[in-house]
Amino acid sequence: MKPTWIASAVLILLLLAALPLSFQLWPAPVPLAAAVDGGQRIGGPFELQGPDGRRVTEQSFEGQWLLVFFGFTRCADVCPTTLVQIAKLLDGLGEQGARLQPLFISLDPERDTPEVLAAYTRFFDERILGLTGSPEQIRQVADAYGVYVRKVPMGDTYMLDHTGSVYLMNPAGELVSLISPQRTAADAAREISAALAQAGNG
Ligand code: NI
Numbered sequence: 001m002k003p004t005w006i007a008s009a010v011l012i013l014l015l016l017a018a019l020p021l022s023f024q025l026w027p028a029p030v031p032l033a034a035a036v037d038g039g040q041r042i043g044g045p046f047e048l049q050g051p052d053g054r055r056v057t058e059q060s061f062e063g064q065w066l067l068v069f070f071g072f073t074r075c076a077d078v079c080p081t082t083l084v085q086i087a088k089l090l091d092g093l094g095e096q097g098a099r100l101q102p103l104f105i106s107l108d109p110e111r112d113t114p115e116v117l118a119a120y121t122r123f124f125d126e127r128i129l130g131l132t133g134s135p136e137q138i139r140q141v142a143d144a145y146g147v148y149v150r151k152v153p154m155g156d157t158y159m160l161d162h163t164g165s166v167y168l169m170n171p172a173g174e175l176v177s178l179i180s181p182q183r184t185a186a187d188a189a190r191e192i193s194a195a196l197a198q199a200g201n202g
Contacts, residue, residue, distance in 0.1 A: 072108035092189030
């Protein structure tokens with residue numbers, strides 16, 4: 001009996017010792033865009049690639065509200081969850097949703113080609129537009145939005161630790177609201193609906 005007991009104790013100790021390690025390996029909760037309270041202006045011009053490989057800039061969406069979200073298609077957690085929430089909130093907005101263009105901007109341009117992104121966003125909702133670009137273009141737009149991103153090695157591959165917030169931008173290109181990934185779709189839809197209503201039909 002005694003050796004078994006010792007073996008169990010050793011196993012439990014090993015499991016306990018592995019806990020902090022597993023927390024490090026698991027993508028940590030990502031901080032909200034830190035830049036917002038840093039006085040930095042969020043948003044601005046960008047040049048990216050659409051699903052058909054065509055050039056897309058901020059001017060491609062004149063008169064539209066934008067819901068901007070950054071991520072990558074191999075994300076195991078925050079991205080798929082948030083895209084499901086975005087699809088739900090678009091449904092919640094009903095006709096008002098037509099004034100809103102959701103953008104999913106890849107932080108992983110090496111792996112997220114326009115085709116990969118298009119297939120991915122379509123899976124969640126046809127209305128979500130996936131944008132990618134050169135590493136320089138992605139860096140530029142991520143910086144403009146104060147997005148935090150860090151490569152995390154995982155065996156012979158990597159994941160990305162990144163900002164999970166969703167940016168609501170008005171047609172003037174100004175940040176109206178930063179929607180935390182913890183918000184429910186219904187709650188976010190209410191806030192966006194109020195912002196759209198307040199801005200009138202313009
Ligand atoms: Ni993600």
